[in-house]
Amino acid sequence: MQLDQATIDKLAAHLETAELEARDVLKITDDYPHMDWEDAYAIQDAIRHRKEARGQKTVGLKAGLTSFAKMKQMGVESPVFGFVSDYMSRQDGSEIQISELIHPKVEAEICVVTKAPLRGPGCHVGSVMAAIDFVLPAVEIIDSRYRDFKFDLKSVVADNTSASRFVIGGRSRDVEELDLRTLGVVLEKNGQIMAMAAGAAVLGHPAAAVAMLANHLGARGQEIPAGTFIMTGGVTEAIPVQAGDNIVVRYQDLGSVSMRFV
Ligand code: OOG
Ligand code: MG
Numbered sequence: 001m002q003l004d005q006a007t008i009d010k011l012a013a014h015l016e017t018a019e020l021e022a023r024d025v026l027k028i029t030d031d032y033p034h035m036d037w038e039d040a041y042a043i044q045d046a047i048r049h050r051k052e053a054r055g056q057k058t059v060g061l062k063a064g065l066t067s068f069a070k071m072k073q074m075g076v077e078s079p080v081f082g083f084v085s086d087y088m089s090r091q092d093g094s095e096i097q098i099s100e101l102i103h104p105k106v107e108a109e110i111c112v113v114t115k116a117p118l119r120g121p122g123c124h125v126g127s128v129m130a131a132i133d134f135v136l137p138a139v140e141i142i143d144s145r146y147r148d149f150k151f152d153l154k155s156v157v158a159d160n161t162s163a164s165r166f167v168i169g170g171r172s173r174d175v176e177e178l179d180l181r182t183l184g185v186v187l188e189k190n191g192q193i194m195a196m197a198a199g200a201a202v203l204g205h206p207a208a209a210v211a212m213l214a215n216h217l218g219a220r221g222q223e224i225p226a227g228t229f230i231m232t233g234g235v236t237e238a239i240p241v242q243a244g245d246n247i248v249v250r251y252q253d254l255g256s257v258s259m260r261f262v
Pocket of ligand 1: 140142161162234
């Protein structure tokens, strides 16, 4: 740790206020170039505590920057982890208010819900597959609080990995019915195909993102409890959206997820 608790709390308030007021800020490593990974996750944890103290429930965990397309788009080379809260959830087919956001982008994600706890170190695709209750599709709406989506990994971790909204839709399936690696995903904006990929785009296998998350938490003495909703990360690059845009993502064997930005 390089930062003291007062600075961690101050940066958490700074970033969470930017989120809640839909205002962009400069990346925090500009002012705190020596902050380390522990500081970055401590700031994210402090944001989570602020939300939970307000009664907002943490309803899922997310892995981000898990596909090559996303890493390339953002110019970074390792995954990051964050959380989603109840107030970020929107119904399939609903309208999403652009005025509450800064510069949103959509991401197509393959998600799982666990039926057994997962604890690293040593978690691998096999242990994750055994712990998956079911698979379901979701679209994440990310909205970095940093100006022009310009950040480094520590800044984005502190900013809860740009978490902002998410829409679960389609239909859930037992994991035995699917091949998560070849599961195809087509992302359309206003009827036009913008991007497509298969599950293997995510670290070779979406379950590998969950294993990484379990190992990351294990290193901090934490686990993924049974019954956790986990987003494994965008399979393609993220697509910017504006008011008036219609998004439909079609998932092989899992139906589709859609929303309209207003
Ligand atoms: C960071 C969050 C990335 C994903 O699925 O890759 C993410 C960002 O790109 O702003 O959620
Ligand atoms: Mg994401």
